[in-house]
Amino acid sequence: MALINSGADPGVAPARPQWDIVIAGAGFSGLVAANIVADAGMKALVLEAGVGPGGCAAISAGIIWAPLSSEELAAYVPDGDPALQLAYCEHFQGAAAWLRSCGLPISDMQALGSLGNGVVMQGGRSGDQGQFMSLMASRAQAHGATIRYGSPLAGACAGADGYVVSAGGAHPATVQCRALLFATGGFQGNRALLDRFVGAGAGDGLFLRSLPECTGAGLTAALSLGAATSRNMHNLYGHTMPDAAVSIDELQPLTAYLAAHSVILNRDGIRFVDETEGHLEETTLESGWRQPGGCYFLIFDSKIYREHGVDTGISSALPKIDRMRRWREIGASVLQADSLESLVDELHRHEHVDAQQAFKTLLSYNEACLDGSTGALDPSRSRNPSALTEPPFFAVRARGGVTATCGGIRVDASGHVLGEDQVALPGLYAAGVDAGGVFGRTYGGLLGWSLVSGYLAALSVLRDAGAAKASPQQLVKQPAKG
Template identity: 30%
Template sequence: MKRPVPCLQISQITAGGVELVVRAEAIPAEHLEVLVLGTGLAGMCAALSAREAGAAVTVIDKAPETSRGGNTRFSGGALRCPTAETPPEALIEELDRITKGRASPALARVLYGRAEDDVQWLIGLGAPLASPSVERPDLRGGKMSYHVRGNGYGLVESLYPRLAERGIECRFETKAVDFITDGVGRVSGVRAKTRTGYVDVLARSVVLATGGFQANTEMRVRYLGREASSLVVRGSKYNTGDGIRMAMAVGGQSLGDWGGFHSAVMDARSEPVEAGETNINSYPYTIIVNRNGDRFVDEGEDFFDTTYVKYGKAVIAQPGSIAYCLFDAKVAEQELVYCLHREFEPVHASSIARLAQALGIPGDRLQATVDAYNGSVQPGEFDPERRDGKRTQGIVPPKSNWALALDTAPFFAYPVTGGITFTLGGLKVDDRARVIDTEDRAIPGLYAAGELIGGLFYDNYPGGASLLRSLVFGRLAGRESAAASKEVQASHAAR
């Protein structure tokens, strides 16, 4: 229940010695049990988990209701989970390899150790999960265990009704601007800005699930460098680092790869913000050249799910932050290469020279690159379903798998750039999802989940692990915040 709004009388002495009396209305306040910030997968899982644990829960989000879901709304909907063939230990080892030993072992154990149970919980809530081999042929060969029908949008729309069904209130266009703390440093709520003014929302515990800072140009430039100012933002325009800033203002410790971000190889014709899934995930079956006509990566190093982040960044580093995925009629006939949601068609031409002209690439340079590549292709069986070992020899960079000569007209090209999905730097949390302060102590009353958790991903990233992080730490933060709320209630009752 909201408190009545009293008037405050404030005296002020002016330079001339005249006393002025200013009357100002105090900010209204209300008291809750568990408050969750954000309606992405992490926020919704936290809210549902806390409610399941017996807490009354309120969720606020600065976005309008029509834009609910945060970055989850724009995701590909893939989950990288342990299976009988790939146990948790194997995925922990993979994460350690991909991040070159920098991922937090404690957080990795939480992520993959809880995954199987949490996925079943998600399915029980009505999430439409399916085999990725059925729903997403572009995920062939990777380690995605599940894919959500309808991608991230389908996931958001399947979970959002569960909130109301369980009595969880959601308030949109309500932006948290600062944490409220008590005299001993416990987070006891937020000050929020609504369409009608400010309100103090007090709560026994708070879960922070507001995402990274990828849609904040100033923060991108500050932490990622000047070239990050023009990055295509793949997801929500509302993920501007608010929660990270608020937590650090009350002593939250930063952790992770603050100069790193999740990228992707995506069509260069995408919208600059909220571009969505315009990925070209099938680049391993192409050769990628820059605007000078030169190759610069081993396109066939591995399946896309372990290379797309670093290759998106590699494209960004090229002149003009643009490149081109080239393939010929042999590959086109197999429908192996396409824009994920097929909004864009490839450029095509009857010869390499004419394709170069259409792309604005020096024709002689591109022809030389293609000739050198074709001459290096080794014999072997092409198989897009596995790492086939069909490689090049004698050129740099090599192509380690799926090396087919570009020799059959017509020839095709997708113009690509690197987009930003989420940032890798964030807050330090422990294995109970509690936010840790700069003295390595848990901040009482404050929990975090989702993208703003630091310490798991560095430089590169295994596809499908971010949604899993939101699920696992969201459910964990909800359960822990509900328990903390009960502890506060019990301590107040004992006084």
């Protein structure tokens, strides 16, 4: 099999594997796996495209959560893979206990309202968990793992006793390994793959609420080795974002969580989505990028902003900040008026929104809120009915921001990569967002899934290699060394 984009001559590779395992990606799932295999004494090489560790986890809110049970997850995400959902929920507590045993700064397990329960990274702040992720990387290194930064996985092919892996970057290299784990964080940063799997135009229409490094290198390499794609390749997870240039370190704090309390209109002045579907309005982006101009408008009044704009009320891990002030500072289009009539006029003047239709839609919405019939609206409004009555009124131009792709490499519940025939490809594993299919139109915790899938894939690596320490019990009983 030919190397894809190898940038190196496979002929120069040594004949015998010099690494027990190569892990592509030093984000959350990759570092979970690196710590486990390094603890077990495996010779592990982590290839990381970026200049430091952490991936999207380093810019996240750090809330590592999972639903309380697989039944709850299945009810909420009915289109996800049942076997993956079961493994996820059954092993979450064990994987979190292992993470805590590593001596990393992390909260106790806590209830997280409608989300389920979870643990929260400590020592950073929302959007900056770099310290936590650096500690994870240092711990893996202290236990023997090698991490090469600026060294992206560029391709892989079958070798004599495992895989020949090529790394690009400033110092291209080719290495041999017995096992290869894909943990490159999904393909949301790759316009061509978004167009191919999500829909033509998705690449341009979506706002990237993720690191640009997540370009689907793991998926591309796995497919070249015979892997199958998972279910739900077209589904995405993400949030509404102001339509402006948001720096990477503000992706989390500037997320428009109040979208689930607003009325959402497109340029035709029409509601096109139930603003409240999903735990955290995470489904709006799927239809949002398909609207005229790829954008949409959040309409809310002063009461909604006061109650949900600054303090999201979702978790104390999300900061209380005057988001509207920051949106204006970074140049987002924020319109304000003392009446709904004036607001739709402003929307027409500045954003070419159909003012007549917009006004009609807002009046119908208000009436439905007041007489309790929002469920009969089309599309219905299932939660948070709140009539827009308190001036001033606001309109913010927004876009659907993609954080992660829900489809990816097909895996079994132990993290083995599967071919079209559902048979595991020897020595190939995937974790985190690369391991697709557990979520679909809705989702149930990405850091939680990345933790559990990294943990289970690493246990499979150990088990398949015949290593002694391959059961969860043995892992957690180990005294924390880091």
